[in-house]
Amino acid sequence: MTSRLKDNLCSKNNLELKNNQKKKVVVIGGGTGVFTVLTGLKKYGYKLSAIVSMADDGGSSGILREEFGILPPGDIRRALIALSNTDNKILSDLFNYRFKEGKGLKGHSFGNLFLTVLQRLTGSFQEAVKEAAKILNTKGEIIPVTLSSCRLFAKLENNQIIKGEKNIDIPKHNGLIKIKKVWLKPKVKANIEAIKAIQNADAIILGPGDLFTSIIPNLLVENIKKTIRKSPAKKIYICNLVTKFGETDAFKASDFLKTIEKYLGKNILDYFIVNVAKPKKSVFKRYRLEKSKIVEIDEKELLKTKKIKLIKADLLRENSSLLRHNPHKLSKLINQLI
Amino acid sequence: MTSRLKDNLCSKNNLELKNNQKKKVVVIGGGTGVFTVLTGLKKYGYKLSAIVSMADDGGSSGILREEFGILPPGDIRRALIALSNTDNKILSDLFNYRFKEGKGLKGHSFGNLFLTVLQRLTGSFQEAVKEAAKILNTKGEIIPVTLSSCRLFAKLENNQIIKGEKNIDIPKHNGLIKIKKVWLKPKVKANIEAIKAIQNADAIILGPGDLFTSIIPNLLVENIKKTIRKSPAKKIYICNLVTKFGETDAFKASDFLKTIEKYLGKNILDYFIVNVAKPKKSVFKRYRLEKSKIVEIDEKELLKTKKIKLIKADLLRENSSLLRHNPHKLSKLINQLI
Numbered sequence: 083m084t085s086r087l088k089d090n091l092c093s094k095n096n097l098e099l100k101n102n103q104k105k106k107v108v109v110i111g112g113g114t115g116v117f118t119v120l121t122g123l124k125k126y127g128y129k130l131s132a133i134v135s136m137a138d139d140g141g142s143s144g145i146l147r148e149e150f151g152i153l154p155p156g157d158i159r160r161a162l163i164a165l166s167n168t169d170n171k172i173l174s175d176l177f178n179y180r181f182k183e184g185k186g187l188k189g190h191s192f193g194n195l196f197l198t199v200l201q202r203l204t205g206s207f208q209e210a211v212k213e214a215a216k217i218l219n220t221k222g223e224i225i226p227v228t229l230s231s232c233r234l235f236a237k238l239e240n241n242q243i244i245k246g247e248k249n250i251d252i253p254k255h256n257g258l259i260k261i262k263k264v265w266l267k268p269k270v271k272a273n274i275e276a277i278k279a280i281q282n283a284d285a286i287i288l289g290p291g292d293l294f295t296s297i298i299p300n301l302l303v304e305n306i307k308k309t310i311r312k313s314p315a316k317k318i319y320i321c322n323l324v325t326k327f328g329e330t331d332a333f334k335a336s337d338f339l340k341t342i343e344k345y346l347g348k349n350i351l352d353y354f355i356v357n358v359a360k361p362k363k364s365v366f367k368r369y370r371l372e373k374s375k376i377v378e379i380d381e382k383e384l385l386k387t388k389k390i391k392l393i394k395a396d397l398l399r400e401n402s403s404l405l406r407h408n409p410h411k412l413s414k415l416i417n418q419l420i
Numbered sequence: 421m422t423s424r425l426k427d428n429l430c431s432k433n434n435l436e437l438k439n440n441q442k443k444k445v446v447v448i449g450g451g452t453g454v455f456t457v458l459t460g461l462k463k464y465g466y467k468l469s470a471i472v473s474m475a476d477d478g479g480s481s482g483i484l485r486e487e488f489g490i491l492p493p494g495d496i497r498r499a500l501i502a503l504s505n506t507d508n509k510i511l512s513d514l515f516n517y518r519f520k521e522g523k524g525l526k527g528h529s530f531g532n533l534f535l536t537v538l539q540r541l542t543g544s545f546q547e548a549v550k551e552a553a554k555i556l557n558t559k560g561e562i563i564p565v566t567l568s569s570c571r572l573f574a575k576l577e578n579n580q581i582i583k584g585e586k587n588i589d590i591p592k593h594n595g596l597i598k599i600k601k602v603w604l605k606p607k608v609k610a611n612i613e614a615i616k617a618i619q620n621a622d623a624i625i626l627g628p629g630d631l632f633t634s635i636i637p638n639l640l641v642e643n644i645k646k647t648i649r650k651s652p653a654k655k656i657y658i659c660n661l662v663t664k665f666g667e668t669d670a671f672k673a674s675d676f677l678k679t680i681e682k683y684l685g686k687n688i689l690d691y692f693i694v695n696v697a698k699p700k701k702s703v704f705k706r707y708r709l710e711k712s713k714i715v716e717i718d719e720k721e722l723l724k725t726k727k728i729k730l731i732k733a734d735l736l737r738e739n740s741s742l743l744r745h746n747p748h749k750l751s752k753l754i755n756q757l758i
Contacts, residue, residue, distance in 0.1 A: 149521055149523060149525075170554065172538070172541060172542075172555075173555070175541050176534070176537055176538070176541065179537045179541065181537075183487055184483075185483075185487060185524055186522075186523055186524010187487075187524060187525070187528075187533070190525075192533065192537045195525070195533065196514070199514055199517045203510060203513050203514065216508065217508065217510075217511070
């Protein structure tokens with residue numbers, strides 16, 4: 083490559099980064115899905131905001147929630163690590179560390195403890211998240227969707243009611259019975275910072291992630307749905323790669339879309355991103371044990387929804403024993419759309 | 421004050437700081453005593469090293485030592501906080517935080533957990549301490565006296581043997597019976613960085629602090645005593661303000677000095693600093709409950725040791741409910757001696 087061509091390409095990239103700095107991108111979700119999207123997008127120079135679900139009540143988060151009366155730190159921690167940009171890599175490794183030993187410590191995430199102590203020191207969960215973001219020098223802000231404590235409930239098709247995110251997530255119910263409805267109890271108000279981020283967004287990205295336990299809990303918080311609908315932002319929903327037993331068993335791509343539209347409203351989304359690359363057979367075994375299946379892209383059904391553009395692409399992470407989105411393929415695609 | 425006079429004073433201070441930068445000061449001890457000395461001295465611009473005892477086996481440190489097989493982090497943590505110079509005060513507050521709630525977390529120091537995780541991530545206790553020092557931007561280095569695990573043992577005058585620092589510190593024995601001898605088991609080698617710091621020191625400061633459980637355990641580590649004796653540094657021992665039941669019950673100033681000389685050797689120390697200010701009566705009550713008494717300065721006995729200069733000064737912390745050294749008075753005095 084000639085050096086002039088190189089310079090031209092460099093300045094083109096710099097220009098793109100500069101333009102992106104003006105773009106406000108909001109990612110809404112929880113769990114590892116948000117982690118993937120943020121990890122990819124942070125390289126594009128956007129003004130990023132991650133709005134994170136506060137319905138988690140399992141594992142280390144669940145224990146801290148109960149014993150310290152704080153909001154669940156787990157999903158916030160994942161977003162912090164994803165956006166971390168510290169020179170000192172050990173800080174993000176610290177946030178990622180999970181104790182494998184120690185009575186009472188085993189199973190706890192050190193990042194969760196870090197956020198718990200910051201909450202005690204600052205007196206507020208929101209301040210704790212901001213302090214952690216400062217320490218990790220995050221490229222973007224992390225916003226709890228609500229600052230009020232609430233629980234996720236689900237009603238199944240057989241009218242059985244499941245209490246608590248963890249009992250839906252790791253199903254205590256017969257996973258073949260579909261979820262009819264989910265709601266938060268008590269009803270909680272949105273964090274004003276989440277509302278502002280959505281109002282000012284140029285793009286809003288939902289998913290991927292556990293549909294009923296990571297994505298929809300955000301839409302159940304008062305005013306979130308309404309604010310997304312009113313926002314002039316481009317709205318993108320990223321479909322999951324695999325179904326989840328007890329939550330989205332046997333779901334096709336159109337079922338994911340219809341469910342999101344049930345909670346968000348119809349004709350709101352602009353793009354629906356699905357993966358069409360076929361994974362290697364070797365990764366299936368693990369998913370068969372978990373009773374998960376590749377999400378079928380039922381294109382005919384999807385094309386009935388005229389407002390939404392269906393975006394099909396190879397989005398798979400290669401050389402992984404897990405079926406996951408490749409953050410770079412995903413963010414490259416998103417960058418083209420917004 | 422005229423501005424020229426002000427300038428002169430400023431440049432005098434700057435000059436002093438500049439000269440101090442060349443001076444290497446080593447503080448040896450453990451517990452809150454080291455904390456006090458380091459807090460005061462860090463303002464004087466010396467090249468500071470804190471050599472810290474590794475004999476602690478009580479409390480949060482004791483649990484982590486047992487469950488994670490790491491060296492005890494408690495004394496290291498105190499030195500880190502004392503020398504911390506981070507712009508972000510919340511980081512040193514985090515290191516100082518102790519859990520008041522949570523099954524399995526209550527009583528743990530967050531700083532100790534921080535060091536435990538750093539040890540797991542770096543694979544070495546020494547590296548963990550260095551990473552923590554980097555995060556806290558410490559003014560000076562913190563050096564574990566040994567990198568090998570050991571226990572402190574004591575033999576009383578009645579030949580009873582006490583195993584473990586915590587059982588000597590919070591006496592399980594009759595506190596009126598004197599300690600005849602203390603030793604480490606197994607015998608452990610000194611951290612090479614401790615040896616180097618002592619060899620290159622311009623001044624070495626011992627104490628204040630629990631004589632048998634914080635100061636002497638450093639001198640019991642192989643080669644430490646010998647290296648201090650050979651070092652051309654000025655050697656200063658700071659006497660405790662109060663006696664400690666079970667450890668230094670009824671000790672006078674000369675008893676402290678004689679005991680240190682028993683473990684360090686005679687005619688090694690250059691200065692012996694004692695406080696001569698009288699504390700308010702209101703602080704005595706708490707100490708009576710703990711069976712502690714003000715250390716009597718038995719000057720006649722002290723003056724028999726001709727090599728050592730006795731330095732008497734008002735070193736008390738004012739407006740405190742505890743009998744503690746004032747770090748600024750203490751460091752000002754030390755600065756005059758070295």
